[in-house]
Amino acid sequence: MAGGVAEVTGVGLHSGQTCRVVLHRAEGPLRFRRGRAEVTATVANVAATDRAVTLAGGGARVSLVEHLLAALRLGGFFAGVVVEASAEELPILDGSAAPWLEPVAALGPPPPVPPPLTPTAPVEVGRGGGVARAEPGPERLEVAIDFPHPAIGAQRWSGGPEDYPSLAPARTFGFLRDAEALRARGLALGASLEHAIVYDDDGPLRPLRSPDEPVRHKALDAIGDLALLGRPLRAHVTISRGSHALHHALMAALLSAEDPSRAGDREVRS
Numbered sequence: 001m002a003g004g005v006a007e008v009t010g011v012g013l014h015s016g017q018t019c020r021v022v023l024h025r026a027e028g029p030l031r032f033r034r035g036r037a038e039v040t041a042t043v044a045n046v047a048a049t050d051r052a053v054t055l056a057g058g059g060a061r062v063s064l065v066e067h068l069l070a071a072l073r074l075g076g077f078f079a080g081v082v083v084e085a086s087a088e089e090l091p092i093l094d095g096s097a098a099p100w101l102e103p104v105a106a107l108g109p110p111p112p113v114p115p116p117l118t119p120t121a122p123v124e125v126g127r128g129g130g131v132a133r134a135e136p137g138p139e140r141l142e143v144a145i146d147f148p149h150p151a152i153g154a155q156r157w158s159g160g161p162e163d164y165p166s167l168a169p170a171r172t173f174g175f176l177r178d179a180e181a182l183r184a185r186g187l188a189l190g191a192s193l194e195h196a197i198v199y200d201d202d203g204p205l206r207p208l209r210s211p212d213e214p215v216r217h218k219a220l221d222a223i224g225d226l227a228l229l230g231r232p233l234r235a236h237v238t239i240s241r242g243s244h245a246l247h248h249a250l251m252a253a254l255l256s257a258e259d260p261s262r263a264g265d266r267e268v269r270s
Contacts, residue, residue, distance in 0.1 A: 006103035010091025013064060013172075013195060014051065019087035021068075025107055026082040029230065030072065033084045034060040041069065043228045043251045049244035052089075053225060063089045066244070070224030071100035074165055076110035078231055095171035095196040097220055116234040123257050125249040130241035132250040137236040143219040144240045149175070151203035155215035161232075164223055169209050170216035173197035176205070218242050226251065 004025040012019055030041040037059035039045050047056035054063040062085050072081065074097070093099040116139075124133040142158040159166070176198055197213065198205045210216060218239075225247035226233055233254070239246065 004106075004108055006106040008091065008093070008100070008103050010093045011195070012087060012089030013092035013095075015087065015089045017087045017089065019085055019089060019091050021086075021090060022084040023103055023107060024082045024084065025080060027080065029079050030069075030077065030081050031083070032060060032062045032065065033082055034062060034088070038082070041065065041228055042230055043248065043255060046228065046248050049248055051244075053228075053244050053248075061088055064092065065090060066221050066224035067093070067095075067097045068100050068224075069227040070097040070220050071104045071168065073223055073227040074101065074168060075104040075107070076113060077104065077107070078110075078114055078227070080111040081107060092172070092195045094194065095173075096169050096217070097167075097224070098169045101168055114231040116232040117229055117254060117258060118234045119254060119257060121257070123250065123253045125246065125253050127246040127249050128241075128243055130239070130243055130246040132237065132239045132242065132246050134233065134235040134237045134250060134254060137234075139232060139234050140236045141219060141222060142236075142238040143215055143222060143242060144238075145215045145218055146241065147214070149199060151199060152214050155212045157212060157215045157219045159219075167216050167220040167223065170213050170220050171197050171209070172217055173199065173204075173214050176200045222247055229254070 006023045008021045010019065031038045032041065032055060039055045039057040039060040039062065041055060045055045045057040046053060047061065048054040052064040053066045054061065055065055068083065068090060119134055119136055122133060122135045124131065140160045144156045146154040174196055193206055197208065221244065222239055222242055225244055229251055
């Protein structure tokens with residue numbers, strides 16, 4: 001690694017393809033580059049939210065961006081970085097944001113943080129049985145999950161920006177019983193025990209990093225997704241049964257409330 005540039009290589013969770021990622025300091029918004037095409041990391045460029053966040057625009061398409069976005073958010077980067085990717089799907093690495101922290105730190109000090117989005121009234125949305133709400137107040141995130149699995153069940157995490165770094169090591173998780181169906185859909189082709197927590201009917205096949213690692217990863221996903229606002233969100237955010245689609249709907253509603261002319265921005269329901 002050199003100052004202002006960092007490189008990471010790994011396998012895509014769903015595609016199984018190797019992807020080389022190079023992070024560069026650059027003026028302007030946070031953006032992803034594929035060849036000569038670039039797509040800005042913004043809510044309007046979210047093209048899909050099924051199992052991962054996919055950005056598309058300007059002739060570029062890149063998926064599984066949420067863990068890197070979370071690491072950039074933790075590093076204070078809301079702009080000033082170009083992420084060059086050799087494949088459409090970023091590497092899953094160990095399934096968390098932790099492996100991205102060192103490359104982000106190698107970029108040097110972040111540019112000044114932009115003024116936050118500050119809602120003046122509560123905003124609430126629902127998707128797929130989940131509910132997300134943002135209320136005026138100091139920045140705080142509360143996330144709750146409830147899985148019908150004896151080793152997960154109901155879990156809750158709550159914290160402010162000072163607590164967000166503790167979420168970085170939390171890994172994505174899935175269920176062994178779903179593996180065959182996912183592969184039949186062309187998904188999880190690169191999945192292994194090195195890249196995720198895998199649960200069989202009794203429990204995780206490898207030790208957890210914390211007893212509440214599943215809800216911590218859901219909170220980490222929310223931080224990465226909300227980074228697509230391009231600025232901090234000064235609000236008390238509560239998320240129950242969260243998903244990328246739910247987080248996207250909340251961001252779209254917040255932007256619409258801030259500027260009603262944006263109410264026509266596309267919604268992604270996948």
